[in-house]
Amino acid sequence: xxxxxxxxxxxxxxxxxxxxxxxxxxxxxxxxxxxxxxxxxxxxxxxxxxxxxxxxxxxxxxxxxxxxxxxxxxxxxxxxxxxxxxxxxxxxxxxxxxxxxxxxxxxxxxxxxxxxxxxxxxxxxxxxxxxxxxxxxxxxxxxxxxxxxxxxxxxxxxxxxxxxxxxxxxxxxxxxxxxxxxxxxxxxxxxxxxxxxxxxxxxxxxxxxxxxxxxxxxxxxxxxxxxxxxxxxxxxxxxxxxxxxxxxxxxxxxxxxxxxxxxxxxxxxxxxxxxxxxxxxxxxxxxxxxx
DNA sequence: AGTGTCGCCTGAATGC
DNA sequence: TGCATTCAGGCGACAC
Numbered sequence: 001x002x003x004x005x006x007x008x009x010x011x012x013x014x015x016x017x018x019x020x021x022x023x024x025x026x027x028x029x030x031x032x033x034x035x036x037x038x039x040x041x042x043x044x045x046x047x048x049x050x051x052x053x054x055x056x057x058x059x060x061x062x063x064x065x066x067x068x069x070x071x072x073x074x075x076x077x078x079x080x081x082x083x084x085x086x087x088x089x090x091x092x093x094x095x096x097x098x099x100x101x102x103x104x105x106x107x108x109x110x111x112x113x114x115x116x117x118x119x120x121x122x123x124x125x126x127x128x129x130x131x132x133x134x135x136x137x138x139x140x141x142x143x144x145x146x147x148x149x150x151x152x153x154x155x156x157x158x159x160x161x162x163x164x165x166x167x168x169x170x171x172x173x174x175x176x177x178x179x180x181x182x183x184x185x186x187x188x189x190x191x192x193x194x195x196x197x198x199x200x201x202x203x204x205x206x207x208x209x210x211x212x213x214x215x216x217x218x219x220x221x222x223x224x225x226x227x228x229x230x231x232x233x234x235x236x237x238x239x240x241x242x243x244x245x246x247x248x249x250x251x252x253x254x255x256x257x258x259x260x261x262x263x264x265x266x267x268x269x270x271x272x273x274x275x276x277x278x279x280x281x282x283x284x285x286x287x288x289x290x291x
Numbered sequence: 292a293g294t295g296t297c298g299c300c301t302g303a304a305t306g307c
Numbered sequence: 308t309g310c311a312t313t314c315a316g317g318c319g320a321c322a323c
Contacts, residue, residue, distance in 0.1 A: 042299075042300095082300095083300085083301095084300085084301075084302085101301090118300095119300080119301050119302065120299085120300045120301050120302085121299080121300055121301080122299070122300070163293090164293085164294080165293085165294065165295090169294095169295095276295070276296080277295095277296070277297080
């Protein structure tokens with residue numbers, strides 16, 4: 001069984017890790033049936049989802065924080081985990097025990113199951129034609145992948161030019177770049193030494209270059225660690241791999257920023273502010289300006 | 292169009 | 308102990 005930890009905020013690295021787990025277990029297998037335990041999540045389940053049966057999972061991919069199960073009939077099952085969503089994979093040897101908030105369950109032809117569990121129900125599951133995904137309502141306005149070759153300093157500079165909005169909400173804007181959520185936005189700005197409240201348009205080229213580098217770096221590092229809060233139970237021999245990324249500033253109000261040169265006795269530690277209703281964590285010394 | 296705020300939703304943590 | 312309140316945030320809706 002592969003599952004994710006309780007306090008789980010699926011950002012891009014976590015979704016990437018989930019996709020890799022799914023690919024390993026499901027690619028080439030056939031979905032035998034779909035069980036829906038409610039009428040929908042953030043959006044209603046389409047009627048076609050209930051009828052999904054006897055179709056092969058051709059491949060698994062990811063766009064932004066969406067899990068894409070590309071099916072052999074030309075359609076894609078689109079899953080989004082929202083705030084609290086998890087995909088729990090039960091291998092063919094496992095016994096599936098229905099859990100509270102299992103809203104959608106895929107049963108595979110070999111008996112394996114995938115349960116989508118989402119207490120807060122901010123997630124989403126829907127179907128679309130694979131070849132029309134780019135123009136799908138969910139995808140057409142999305143910016144480039146942060147780890148892709150289109151996410152360059154030149155691109156970012158053009159996108160942020162003249163913007164009055166603070167740089168932190170700007171890099172969390174899906175239209176500018178996808179997959180940078182609240183955790184990694186704070187972490188990348190800290191690593192780049194940029195004040196999260198600086199106007200996006202005021203961040204100079206050198207600082208932007210560092211910001212871009214650090215966005216890529218923190219995401220890659222988290223993917224390498226298997227997602228910041230994913231645990232992988234290999235049920236046969238009980239081997240447990242448990243990854244817990246240590247954040248430098250996120251959720252560390254009043255504590256020492258990890259790896260920072262500042263003096264906590266003078267700063268009082270990591271500072272926390274609200275931007276657009278979301279918590280931002282930063283170092284008042286390292287991130288005193290535009291870098 | 293750009294920008295800012297709100298609400299969806301439940302469970303964990305906290306307050307009295 | 309137990310009930311009420313607060314907080315967490317991805318993302319769409321909405322107002323200005």
